Amino acid sequence: MATMIQAESVSTTQLKEVGTVQVQEIPSGDKPALLLLHGEGEDDIVGIFADVLGQPWETTTSLEQVKAGPQGTIYGMRSSLAVSQAGSWDQSRVLINTHCVDGPHPRDDSITESCDFEYLYTVSTFFRRDVARFLSLILGQISPHRDLTKKARTTLISTTFPDVHAALPNLDILSVGADAIEIRVDLLEEPLKDGSVSKVPSLKYVGEQLMLLRQRTELPIIYTTRCTKENGRFPMDDPNLFFKYLTRAIQWGCEYIDVELWLPEDIRRKLAERKGCSKIISAFHDFSGNFKWLAPETQTLFERGAVYGDIVKMYVLVNSMQENMELEYFRTTIQTKYPHPPFSGLNMGPTGQLTRTMNKIFTPITHPLLPMIAAPGQLSAAQINSALHSMGQMPKLDIYGIGSFRSTSQAMFFEKCFNELSLPHQFMFAERAPKASIEYILRRPKFGGAYISPPLVAASAPYLPALSNAARAIGQVDTVLVRQESGQQVFIGDNATWKGIRATLSRDFVPSAYSGRAALLLANSEADASASIFALKSLGIGPVYTIGFKAKGSLSTEVEPVRSVEDMKRLEQPFVIISALPAEKSLVVVPLLKHYRVNGKTGSGMGGHGMKLSGKVFVDLASGPRKVDPLDIATSAGWTAYGSADVSAWTTVEMIRLLVGQNTPYDFVQLASGVGRGLF
């Protein structure tokens, strides 16, 4: 079984001894067993799924063949054939109905109901990364919820569009500062033939709206069917309507479903039993104006929500400041008594706005570009940050970019981001001078953190006694964080680059596609390659072959140098090639890209309808001018190719998250950098 690096933890007690890297067995190294149903003539999608999973595939006409076939093979079958043999299905695989929304076949809800999941897609514009995201979530290979629970504050942007199309042009800017995006299903307005709109949008319409949104955002989606009594439009006469729509959200792979607490216990329990990797937000709203935070029933409401909720949300309309104080008291006492699940509590209405700044879990935010606010008193991310600052909860800090001239566009991006989110911080750029300059910057009174480009060798920075696991293993610090521990200021050296590399690698492939496969890494030195090795190991990669250096440090297990052509012949074919060579040497990789060009059934260049198959990944970390771009050669040899701009954009997303706790979409980073394909 593949081993996986555990990279998250950091503590001041993990000082910089050359420790062994913590490794953890991961069950997700197992190749998932899937059966995909598809419409007639639409079996291309099976090839795409298999490619994203890094597994072989076959189409078949018989369920018996599927049952007898190897687990690791992805099977595809026409849905009409599967329906006729449904009686003999033994549930031995995850069953996914795929439906091409702009294809010729109508969607059959009875097929969806008999499947575990449903994937909706378009071929006119196909989004392979959406397949990767959908599969990674439903197969439990990523956990956005776990990641978000580690953030000090989280927000969600509650969209109020009657039709998601209207949101798409501004989606990147709308979602700056949001950790998740809410689709208010009850506010969707499906146009009817007679010119009116439906009271409840059909599942077909909702599915397509959700698909559109997910194709354009990397944010986790919160799927909400708000009822009429709680400021929404979903009718309350039939609770089964909620069950039906929320079950479908689970099947569509939504990260969160919002389940109202008034729904019968039976329905809430059944949703919890079926939720798979989706998470439940238990929701309670009171608009009566008479709610009492300190009444004994309020704790009972929390406890009821906590039975099935991964988050418990309680929002009430208030009229006095006193009720804000009472909510804050309730917040402290309830989370002391029950640290889990997280509590999202706030007071609606203008008087309650203070609590929208105090709440730390999934605070709903609005944006001036939305057609209307979703609830009374809602604030934008910028308004919340300004309020936090004026209440002394977000002190003005100096955030530094320390480095070479090359990184100034990254500096400009930080400034844009601070402005967009009304963060009080100031961005300062410091040229990296020899000796002691960084230590000197750290000691400045308002120092709030820094990114360092090129990174600092961890062993040469005794003034950074605490390192994250990743920085320790990689041996390089590209981000310095300031944290308070027992009233003391502590500097932590971290590494964001490996996360940028990992995010790039998992954009079009699920993590298990890498497990046990070989990788080839080219670099001038181990230092240049170590963030890549760490990223690859975090995905459970098999052997890593190296050209240009021999690994000796804590990451050197299962890392083997290639010394000769004979070696090359004997090695396993690489699934990934990463070049960390400088621009002037980057052509060295070209013969390898050509030698290992992509062909065969698991990687035959092009699926139908422009849906690209590739089966192999190339990442070029070099930046700067060169005569021939290896990315072009890689692409024409069938590789899925990424350049340093992709990695840098993901790394910047991660740095901003680490330094100022704000989430910025990858596409916004690319857009705001304003230099064509990328940042640097």
Ligand SMILES: O=C1C[C@@](O)(C(=O)O)C[C@@H](O)[C@@H]1O
């Ligand atoms: O539950 C909530 C909170 C909310 O009602 C608010 O008060 O901001 C907005 C809704 O969209 C969301 O579903």
